[in-house]
Amino acid sequence: MLAFGRFAVPLVTIFIGIALGHQTPQHETLIDPRTRYPASYTLPVQGFPGLQSNWNPRPDCGEHSYVGHGRLRGRRALITGGDSGMGRAIAIAFAREGADVAFNYLAVEESDARETVSFIRAAGQKAFTIPGDLRNESFCADLVHRAAASLGGLDIVVSHAGYAFEQAYIGNHSTESFEQTLRTNVYAPFFIARAAAPLLPPGSSLIFTASDVAIGGNARLVDYAATKAMLVSFTRSLALQLWPFGIRVNAVAPGGTLTNFLTTQGETTESINGAVSMTPAGRLAQPVEVAPAYVDLAEGINSFASGSVYGANGPTGGF
Template sequence: MATSKTASQKAKATVERYRDLQDRRRVADRRHKQSKPKQAMQAGMRHYPEPPLPLQHQSKPGDEARLDPTPLYDAPYYQGSNKLRDKVALITGGDSGIGRSIAVLFAREGADIAIVHLDEQADAEITRQAVEAEGRRCLVIAGDVADRTFCFDAVARTVKELGRLDVLVNNAAFQLHALRLEDLDAQQFDRTIRTNLHGYFFMAQAAVPHMRPGSAIVNNGSVAGLRGSKFLLDYSMTKGGIHAFTRALAGQLVPRGIRVNAVAPGPVWTPLNPADKEAEQVAQFGSEMPMKRPAQPEEVAPAFVFLASPHCSSYITGEILPVIGGY
């Protein structure tokens, strides 16, 4: 009986401790709610724009020179260290956005660059000048990656004019929202599939025969391919397909010494979204992320350097690297 009474007293004491902890937590929570919220985390070497962004909308494919604020792609604090010395990289969608920043950082790491773009000549010229300012050559090729013949011609021209091909970055993409499944017509669906899947496949098919052991393919996936995006059904499908393509092709190319990986970015401030969403949505672009802002291209491009360079990722293939701001 005495033992039972002692156990009961201990149980009551435990309950009191529970309630004491609960009371202290309640006081701490109240104090936290009354305190002034902290600024959203920046984490970079310089200040990055946060929503609300200026109201704007563009016609496709988008013009980086007209974006406000101008995307930050040049990564002035990034120091190259010959991670891609004397290699040749072909980057689709290399005229603007993430593609432009990849081109600049690859050049800073010692690579000559070929960029493929659709019809954005002014943007492509800026990229060419930025690459050449790093002391490397830049070949600019205009065309549609959905066209298999063009993909093979672009690779052949790269090899002929730059001498080799060591890195392929599949980056070009088409995105257009649809609020309802019924609104997503066959023409849009076909264009998304052809650009985002056919383009990646054709470019890889053209490039691989020219690649030597130690080469790399880096595909640009998306958080939409990891989590889905309810108003980007076709785009999400293709990005998920790119992730699966990455893993499958990596397995096939292991015996040939070619690594294949993907980067899956979250929202990034490039022409892609202002050339899709309405101005009011563009103003809040990236605000739903834990960091409360979209990434800038220069914050994503180093992930492509990492996966392209055998100095950094020689034992990595078939992986999807998310760069999604804590989402």
């Protein structure tokens, strides 16, 4: 406790105030997390990588719900997998906080990417699209340099894109699927970080997307969980290496979130509703609920946050 005159203030209150960088207005309406979003879902039938336009209703990526406060004004961000889902939610949040955004996606996701561009530009920010396959080493390096050239530099890099496909028994797990998971979730973040580090000025932020399964595991996603555990270790080690350069390195670990990731890893309407109904939370996260964690880590006021993994999941009970 700290005492100011007659008033004793818990230290945790001060730390929370510093982390948020602003005070919540007293009149702001409280949001009940239990009832903010529906607890049942209709998933489209689609293969990898899937399109958000195929959903009805669509996941909430903040298109009409995220309100910015200028927390990233003047910043320049690169996001991989920014066309839909959490990637789109991050792009929209960054733009509404004042950042210009370049983002990557696969060419077949062009229609989703165009929608994301429209929301970035509607926020008054610049948007640049750079399609391509992150499994390709030379493309990852080219992506970083093209983004920096388009934006006039980089000070936020979010390595978000990932791949997973459920397999109930390792004896049936193909080498091809294992290699795709590894190259997308491990090699690509390494390639991107390697290319970005020399370009990032002091005060920059490098953010990876990990997962809650990195610690808890998942019986049907053994290779995916292993790659996310690697990203957690990579984040912590790289943070030590890049601290002398003034570059902060962190990760966000989402839980179950309503995105194309569910359909492309083999989930269906029936399987997901059955699984979610058994969790303490009783619902999935919407992408817009995860995006604020990335804003927090990108914001300069969080200058001592490095080597951390931010949880961004509700009580899903190991979902």
